[in-house]
Amino acid sequence: MANIQQVAKQAGVSVATVSRVLNGQNSVSVKTKLKVEEAIRQLNYEPSMLGRNLRNSESRIILILIPSISNPFYLEIIKGIENIAISHNYNILLCETDSDPKKEDIYFDLVRKKMADGIISMDPAVNVDTLKELAKKYAIIQCSEYGGGIGIPYVTIDNEEASYRAVKHLLQIGHTKIALMNTDEKFLYARERKMGYQRALQDHGISVKNEYVFYTQDLGFENGQQAMRKILAIDDRPTAVFAVSDLLAIGALKEINAAGLNVPGDMAVIGFDKIDFSNMTNPTLTTVAQPMYKMGTAAAKMLIEKIKGGNVDSVILDFELVIRESTAG
Amino acid sequence: MANIQQVAKQAGVSVATVSRVLNGQNSVSVKTKLKVEEAIRQLNYEPSMLGRNLRNSESRIILILIPSISNPFYLEIIKGIENIAISHNYNILLCETDSDPKKEDIYFDLVRKKMADGIISMDPAVNVDTLKELAKKYAIIQCSEYGGGIGIPYVTIDNEEASYRAVKHLLQIGHTKIALMNTDEKFLYARERKMGYQRALQDHGISVKNEYVFYTQDLGFENGQQAMRKILAIDDRPTAVFAVSDLLAIGALKEINAAGLNVPGDMAVIGFDKIDFSNMTNPTLTTVAQPMYKMGTAAAKMLIEKIKGGNVDSVILDFELVIRESTAG
DNA sequence: TATAAAAATGTAAACGATTTCATTGCTGAT
DNA sequence: ATCAGCAATGAAATCGTTTACATTTTTATA
Numbered sequence: 001m002a003n004i005q006q007v008a009k010q011a012g013v014s015v016a017t018v019s020r021v022l023n024g025q026n027s028v029s030v031k032t033k034l035k036v037e038e039a040i041r042q043l044n045y046e047p048s049m050l051g052r053n054l055r056n057s058e059s060r061i062i063l064i065l066i067p068s069i070s071n072p073f074y075l076e077i078i079k080g081i082e083n084i085a086i087s088h089n090y091n092i093l094l095c096e097t098d099s100d101p102k103k104e105d106i107y108f109d110l111v112r113k114k115m116a117d118g119i120i121s122m123d124p125a126v127n128v129d130t131l132k133e134l135a136k137k138y139a140i141i142q143c144s145e146y147g148g149g150i151g152i153p154y155v156t157i158d159n160e161e162a163s164y165r166a167v168k169h170l171l172q173i174g175h176t177k178i179a180l181m182n183t184d185e186k187f188l189y190a191r192e193r194k195m196g197y198q199r200a201l202q203d204h205g206i207s208v209k210n211e212y213v214f215y216t217q218d219l220g221f222e223n224g225q226q227a228m229r230k231i232l233a234i235d236d237r238p239t240a241v242f243a244v245s246d247l248l249a250i251g252a253l254k255e256i257n258a259a260g261l262n263v264p265g266d267m268a269v270i271g272f273d274k275i276d277f278s279n280m281t282n283p284t285l286t287t288v289a290q291p292m293y294k295m296g297t298a299a300a301k302m303l304i305e306k307i308k309g310g311n312v313d314s315v316i317l318d319f320e321l322v323i324r325e326s327t328a329g
Numbered sequence: 330m331a332n333i334q335q336v337a338k339q340a341g342v343s344v345a346t347v348s349r350v351l352n353g354q355n356s357v358s359v360k361t362k363l364k365v366e367e368a369i370r371q372l373n374y375e376p377s378m379l380g381r382n383l384r385n386s387e388s389r390i391i392l393i394l395i396p397s398i399s400n401p402f403y404l405e406i407i408k409g410i411e412n413i414a415i416s417h418n419y420n421i422l423l424c425e426t427d428s429d430p431k432k433e434d435i436y437f438d439l440v441r442k443k444m445a446d447g448i449i450s451m452d453p454a455v456n457v458d459t460l461k462e463l464a465k466k467y468a469i470i471q472c473s474e475y476g477g478g479i480g481i482p483y484v485t486i487d488n489e490e491a492s493y494r495a496v497k498h499l500l501q502i503g504h505t506k507i508a509l510m511n512t513d514e515k516f517l518y519a520r521e522r523k524m525g526y527q528r529a530l531q532d533h534g535i536s537v538k539n540e541y542v543f544y545t546q547d548l549g550f551e552n553g554q555q556a557m558r559k560i561l562a563i564d565d566r567p568t569a570v571f572a573v574s575d576l577l578a579i580g581a582l583k584e585i586n587a588a589g590l591n592v593p594g595d596m597a598v599i600g601f602d603k604i605d606f607s608n609m610t611n612p613t614l615t616t617v618a619q620p621m622y623k624m625g626t627a628a629a630k631m632l633i634e635k636i637k638g639g640n641v642d643s644v645i646l647d648f649e650l651v652i653r654e655s656t657a658g
Numbered sequence: 659t660a661t662a663a664a665a666a667t668g669t670a671a672a673c674g675a676t677t678t679c680a681t682t683g684c685t686g687a688t
Numbered sequence: 689a690t691c692a693g694c695a696a697t698g699a700a701a702t703c704g705t706t707t708a709c710a711t712t713t714t715t716a717t718a
Contacts, residue, residue, distance in 0.1 A: 003704055014668045019706055029666060049444040050388065051704025054379040054673050061422075069407060070605060075399050082425065086435065091444070093390075094423045096411065106415065114674095115378040115420070137330075221609050250609055257611045276399060277606055280550050280579055282586045332674055343698045348676055358696060380674025383703050443704095 002043040004051075011039035022047055058117055062092045062303060063107055065121040069096045071219065071247070072275040073292070074122060077143060080296020081120060088304050090117070099125035111138050118303045121145075124187045139306035143299040144290070148188055153306070155298045155315040159189045162288045162319045163196025163242070166270050169286075169321060170240045171204050175268060177236070179212045181227050181243040181252065183219060193244050193272075212238055216248060224251020232259055239267060240327075246271035246278045246287055253281055253326065269326040283325030291317050331372040333380075340368035351376055387446055391421050391632060392436055394450040398425045400548065400576070401604040402621070403451060406472060409625020410449060417633050419446070428454035440467050447632045450474075453516045468635035472628040473619070477517055482635070484627045484644040488518045491617045491648045492525025492571070495599050498615075498650060499569045500533050504597060506565065508541040510556050510572040510581065512548060522573050522601075541567055545577060553580020561588055568596060569656075575600035575607045575616055582610055582655065598655040612654030620646050 004022075008015045013032055020028045021036040028036075039045070053059055062085055066074045078094065085092050093116060095107040104127060110116045111134070118139035121131060128147040134140060135152045146154035170178050180197045183190045198208050214230060216223035224243060228251065231238060243249035249271030256267050263269055263283055271278055274289035294317055302312040333351075337344045342361055349357045350365040357365075368374075382388055391414055395403045407423065414421050422445060424436040433456065439445045440463070447468035450460060457476040463469060464481045471483035499507050509526045512519045527537050543559060545552035553572060557580065560567060572578040578600030585596050592598055592612055600607055603618035623646055631641045 004706095005704080015705080016669080016707075017667060020667090023706080027666065032666080046438075046441045046443075048383075048704055049439075049442045050379075050383040050386065051673090052706075054377075054383045054675085054703085055705045055707085057379065057673065059379065070401070070404050072399075072401065078398060079425070091422055091439065093420055096408070109375075110378075110420065112375045113378045114375075221605070254609060254611060276550070277609075280583055280606075280610075282583060282611055333676095334674080344675080345677075345698060345700095346696085349697090352676080356696065361696080377674055380703090381676075383674080383705085384676045386703065 002045040004045075004047065007036065007039045007043055007045050010043060011036045057114070059115050060090050061110075061116045062090050062300070063095055063110060063116045063119040064092055065095050065097055065104070065107060065119060065123045065126065067097055067099045067123045067125060069094070072277060073245070073247075073273045075276075076292035077122065077296040077299075080293040080298075081143075081300040082296075084297050084300035084304070088300075090304065097123050097126070099123060101127055101130075104130075108134060118307045120299050120303055124189065139303055141299050141303045141306065141312075143295055145187070145189060153302055153312045153314045155295050155302065155317065157290050157295075157317050157319040159192035160196040160199070162272075162321075163193035163244075164200045165196075165319075165321050166242055166272070166288050167197050167200035168203070169323065169327065170242065170268060170270065171200060171206075173268070173327060175238075175240040176204075176206055177212070177238040178240045178242060179214065179231050179238040181214050181216065181224065181231075181241055181248050183216055183244060185215070190244065197242065219245040219247055221247050221251040221254075224248035225255045226251075228252040228255035232256070232261075240269070241267065242270045244272050246273045246275045246285060249285055249287070249326075250277065250281055253283075253285070263326050264328060271326075274322055279324070281326075283328075286324045286327040287322050289320040289322050291319070331374040333374075333376065336365065336368045336372055336374050339372055340365045386443070388444050389419050390439075390445045391419050391629070392424055392439060392445045392448040393421055394424050394426055394433070394436060394448060394452045394455065396426055396428045396452045396454060398423070401606060402574070402576075402602045404605075405621035406451065406625040406628075409622040409627075410472075410629040411625075413626045413629035413633070417629075419633065426452050426455070428452060430456055430459075433459075437463060447636045449628050449632055453518065468632055470628050470632045470635065470641075472624055474516070474518060482631055482641050482643045484624050484631065484646065486619050486624075486646050486648040488521035489525040489528070491601075491619075491650075492522035492573075493529045494525075494648075494650050495571055495601070495617050496526050496529035497532070498652065498656065499571065499597060499599065500529060500535075502597070502656060504567075504569040505533075505535055506541070506567040506569070508543065508560050508567040508570045510543050510545065510553065510560075510570055510577050512545055512573060514544070519573065526571065548574040548576055550576050550580040550583075553577035553582075554584045555580075557581040557584035561585070561590075569598070570596065571599045573601050575602045575604045575614060578614055578616070578655075579606065579610055582612075582614070592655050593657060600655075603651055608653070610655075612657075615653045615656040616651050618649045618651050620648070 004015050004018050008018045018036050021033050097104045120141050120143050122143045124145035132150045140152050142152055142154035185191050201208050214227045216227050249269050256263055271285045271287040274287045278285040278287050298315050305312050333344050333347050337347045347365050350362050426433045449470050449472050451472045453474035461479045469481050471481055475483035514520050530537050543556045545556050578598050585592055600614045600616040603616045607614040607616050627644050634641050
């Protein structure tokens with residue numbers, strides 16, 4: 001495999017000149033440029049990024065930390081990140097942490113060892129202390145899920161308000177007994193969405209009943225099924241459920257169907273995230289749409305700016321309540 | 330940021346010794362080893378992979394080529410690849426080609442430029458000629474989708490037989506009018522699955538009707554809806570559909586529901602792939618399960634062997650017909 | 659035409675590791 | 689006490705680029 005030396009020799013110039021041609025610098029005459037290009041062609045030369053990266057002290061790789069690759073919520077965000085990355089000549093390394101600190105650390109090592117230039121973290125269970133420590137030396141952006149007040153820039157939506165609007169929608173179409181299907185309150189977004197839920201109820205003069213608030217271990221389909229089973233078993237059964245993720249809501253949907261009940265007739269359901277599948281269910285799912293693609297592009301731009309040494313501010317993007325069959329009168 | 334030189338200085342040894350400690354070579358005395366480790370701690374040293382990679386002429390990165398990140402079919406495969414990769418100290422770069430030769434070429438460039446050590450291609454629309462050319466110089470494995478007879482090792486299932494068994498199942502539960510929802514026959518798997526469909530019908534003395542065979546542009550949900558709409562409009566309507574992907578089948582399901590018909594009562598449906606979501610629909614979907622995780626691990630092992638310079642053979646794994654509600658009597 | 663300025667090119671030093679080969683320091687056998 | 693043989697260590701080359709600085713060539717100006 002040819003290297004730059006051999007190209008230089010073949011073209012009868014120095015390696016510096018070859019490098020200049022390679023990088024499109026204009027301080028090289030047309031004649032030599034042609035010579036060099038001809039040599040490159042003859043030798044089938046491809047510049048090695050290994051050499052270049054070492055010399056430039058960069059890897060041009062961006063790490064994306066997600067808890068689980070199976071959660072479709074992240075897909076659009078990843079697309080957004082990827083498009084910006086590619087157009088800036090970066091590549092992305094997709095890292096599934098399983099919310100496991102050990103796996104997490106393997107990936108953190110990649111930036112410590114210069115194999116990655118920066119990190120976009122979307123793992124809500126990320127170890128905030130490690131992240132904070134890391135952020136002192138390396139470029140890090142939090143996306144969608146974030147630890148608040150730790151000085152690492154993030155991009156997100158107003159979770160409290162989004163939740164408020166979803167619940168308000170249920171109230172407006174006449175529901176008063178509304179259950180909340182939430183995850184562990186160790187997650188900031190879970191706390192925020194609960195607050196929105198509470199505020200909406202209070203605005204309508206309805207007191208929050210603890211029996212109507214459920215916590216799931218995780219955001220998956222099965223968790224939604226399990227929680228829904230409990231909800232259906234309540235004596236004074238709610239007539240609507242607001243789930244903090246679409247997968248939870250889809251699990252709920254399935255369980256309601258299995259119980260022979262009708263959505264939205266017997267039980268209205270709202271999800272969160274507007275994943276692709278939320279439109280494929282029967283009935284289709286009312287959900288809160290996060291601008292996922294935009295979140296991805298925003299996060300990527302911020303990170304690249306940060307890698308360049310710039311200073312970036314956190315961003316809060318707009319959400320949208322998408323009303324579909326699962327709450328349609 | 331400290332480098333190996335500074336560590337050597339701090340420890341009062343040569344860089345060679347530090348390197349030996351780093352790589353766990355045993356030809357270094359306990360005393361010096363401790364000195365070096367102490368120096369590493371003091372300086373907070375982390376070895377740079379950029380230097381190491383250049384020296385070793387490797388990137389320890391594996392490329393995964395998939396047509397679309399949104400297709401959940403690939404997720405389990407990717408997990409399988411990732412686990413093997415990690416345990417062999419490789420990282421994976423996930424590349425979405427959109428079946429676009431231009432994007433594809435960007436990623437091929439990564440291996441040409443030494444930024445990746447090998448490729449696992451899962452894109453059925455990959456440019457076979459380029460791939461073949463590339464395979465002469467670089468390690469390449471095809472997974473799940475493959476161009477046959479081009480001398481690049483692959484891992485797959487017996488698509489013809491899988492299709493045969495799916496259709497046979499429909500025949501056994503009494504269906505005789507069975508539609509096939511296929512994709513473009515430029516894909517090998519599409520041709521193979523059609524052959525299985527034909528063989529099953531012929532085995533039962535049923536002639537293949539061209540009006541019952543539909544081709545979709547793509548493997549997505551909407552394609553399934555569109556095709557189903559056509560199927561429902563046929564005069565002598567089939568009573569069962571075999572779709573070559575779960576997403577197609579789920580689109581069909583939705584459309585059948587929308588038409589006020591019942592699954593499986595009015596129309597039985599079988600999908601292909603056993604994606605997570607196939608168990609979340611209502612009714613749940615009968616489908617052909619590919620051993621996706623295993624396909625991933627197999628492909629990864631093969632690739633790593635190939636990178637090491639070894640010779641590897643193609644692998645054909647077992648599939649399984651998973652019977653669920655959408656075909657249940 | 660001589661000369662200053664500008665353009666084109668070259669030389670050699672990084673970047674940060676690994677590894678071959680050479681050297682030093684020991685141990686133990688004679 | 690000598691020396692072979694082995695273990696531990698070091699010096700320096702190497703991987704393939706980019707780039708600061710030096711040098712040469714060209715161009716423009718008087």
